[in-house]
Amino acid sequence: MLLLALPNLATSLQAGSNEQLWATDIYGFLLAGFLVTMGTLGDRIGRRRLLLIGGVAFAIGSLLCAYAPTIELLIAARALLGIAGATLMPSTLALIGTLFQNPKQQAAAFGIWGGTFTLGAVFGPVLGGVMLEHFWWGSVFLLGVPFMVALVVLGPAFLPEFRNPQPGKLDLTSVVLSLVALLPLIYGIKELARAGFEPLPTVSLVVGIVVGYLFVRRQRHLADPMLDLNLFTNRTIGTTLINQLTFSLVGGGFMMMMLLYFQLVGGMTTVQAGAAMVPGMLTAAVGMQIAPRLANKIRPGLLISVGVALAAITYVVVTQVGTDSNMTIIVGFALISFFGAPTVALGTGLVVGSAPVEKMGAAGSLAQLANEFGSTLGLAILGTVGAAVYRSTVTLPGDLPADSAAQAGDSIAGATAVAGDLPAGQGEGLVTAAKDAFVDGFQTVAVIGAVLYACAALMVAIRLRHVPAFGAAAAAPAPEKESESKESEPEVV
The missing domain is CATH 1.20.1250.20 (MFS general substrate transporter like domains)
Incomplete structure (x- = not known):
């Protein structure tokens, strides 16, 4: 808001x-x-x-x-x-x-x-708009x-x-290392995606990676680590986190390209572009209520993998969009959101529910971090890919001044701005070329999304086939955990 x-x-x-x-x-x-x-x-x-x-x-x-x-x-x-x-x-x-x-x-x-x-994502901006119309x-x-x-x-x-x-003693050094790793890493990725290569974001990215390595190494040697790295070795948790990271990565990049398409290619206003996303958000909300019901009788790994595979097929369809495909993208986004609902609704539960009770908070933070970090990576990686395709395919008029050609060749927004200062026919030709080049980048992002989702679907289908349907798990007697003891049980106050 x-x-x-x-x-x-x-x-x-x-x-x-x-x-x-x-x-x-x-x-x-x-x-x-x-x-x-x-x-x-x-x-x-x-x-x-x-x-x-x-x-x-x-x-x-x-x-x-x-x-x-x-x-x-x-x-x-x-x-x-x-x-x-x-x-x-x-x-x-x-x-x-x-x-x-x-x-x-x-x-x-x-x-x-x-x-x-x-x-909340659907109604928040609507309520915010109403508040802004009547208040400060x-x-x-x-x-x-x-x-x-x-x-x-x-x-x-x-x-x-x-x-x-x-709980053991909280290692303050680990707290500092985690912050010094994550904050520069996220800042570096976002700034490189937004402004291209710059010294400060690049140094920030390197610092984040180096300190992240030091954080992981320290956790391996602590008796009471801040983050138990054994959570990642759990097949259910590790597989689900990778799938959630992939889902968020593709989704974050696709949503950015989609919003740009609606406004710069499809001719929508900002409000209209936001409204075009509402069907996808609603289908996601519906899917998140349906998925747990289906998972009572169907293995969650199968539901997640089939949903991701169907989303991959939808991305294949999206690769065929042109410069007048607003409705195709709106419907495609709605289907992708619905098919991806099990990844969020069931995946989060698998991560948290597969962790020891005393470590569910840490597991929940990892599930959320996979979503946040995946979206950031998507903006950086897929946004860069889309921009690179645009720059390599856009056809500019030969008589443009050097500064105008550089601006128009950098992005579709720049081309639209330059076109406004050109004679009508020449400006229309530039806008048409820019739209075609942007669609090429959009299609490339959709291809990458389809490939990544197909790989994620296959991984989930294989590695989560051991997880039973929730109805069967609820009916089965609870297995004894080897590490469980009265001394390690969580305290309930």
Whole structure:
């Protein structure tokens, strides 16, 4: 919703373009950067406690954003929102995993959890637009405050506390290493995708990779690691995380290209482009409610793999779009969202439910990090591929000045801007060539998406074939875990 308010707040707070970018991006940077830390912290101090602390912090951050008198305070408040947001998702996932031990109930709960996020993405911008029409730009930040107040008031009465009674000592060095790895890594990827090769994002990316290696090495040698790397060796967890990362990677890149297509090729306004995504969000929400019901009788690995395979086939169809294919893309996105619903609704449950109870918070943070990081990678990798195809295929008029040719050859947005200053016939020819080149890039992204999804579907079908249907799992007696003992059981308060 910040994007809706951005023009008004930029004027009101006299924010420059760089400040606007920081206000937009810092929430996502810090949310992704703190996920692992907060997931582990919830396991140690209590998931309900962390959830309530996060709820209070999110409400305070929202109020600070709404009434921020300067752009600097708005950026700081958005940073607080990102850190608070990182406490909410792992805590809710871990609480669902411990509240619902029956696989059928657990799957339904995770489906509802995912559906609420999707519906929020549908109705949030609509409500935000209404608020902006009647109130000041900061009013959009107040929409979440009543929900956080309800959480803080009702949470202690309705949510039991879960925590590991023997969590071990929290290694502060690992906390610092995880932040110094994730934050520069995410920043570097986003900035390289947005502006191309620049020294600072490149150095940031290298720093993130090096520190990430040091973080992993430290976890292997700690008696009480901040992140138990054995979670990745669990076949169900590892396979599901790879699939979720792939799904988010392709989805993030495709959505960016789709929005650009709607506006720069299909001729839609920003509002119309946003509305064109609503059918896909609604089908995703519906799919997240259907998938858990089907998984009661059908193996979740089969449901996920078939859904991803059908999404891959849909991408194959999308490779045939032209410059007048708005409806084809809208329908294609709706189908992809529906077919991908089991990946989110069932996959999240498989990750959290396959982890030891005392480590469900950490597992939930990994599931969310796969989604956040995958989307960031998709924007960077597939966005770069689409731009490279455009630059290599666009045909420019031979008599364009050098600076105009460079601008038009860089992106379809640049070509559209240049075309406005040309004679009518020449400008139309440039726009047509730019649209054709952009569609070439769009089709290439769809081909890559189809290939990656096909590979992911095959991997899931093979590696998750051991996971039974939730109905069969619920009826079977609970197996004894080799590592389980009274001393290691989580504390329920």
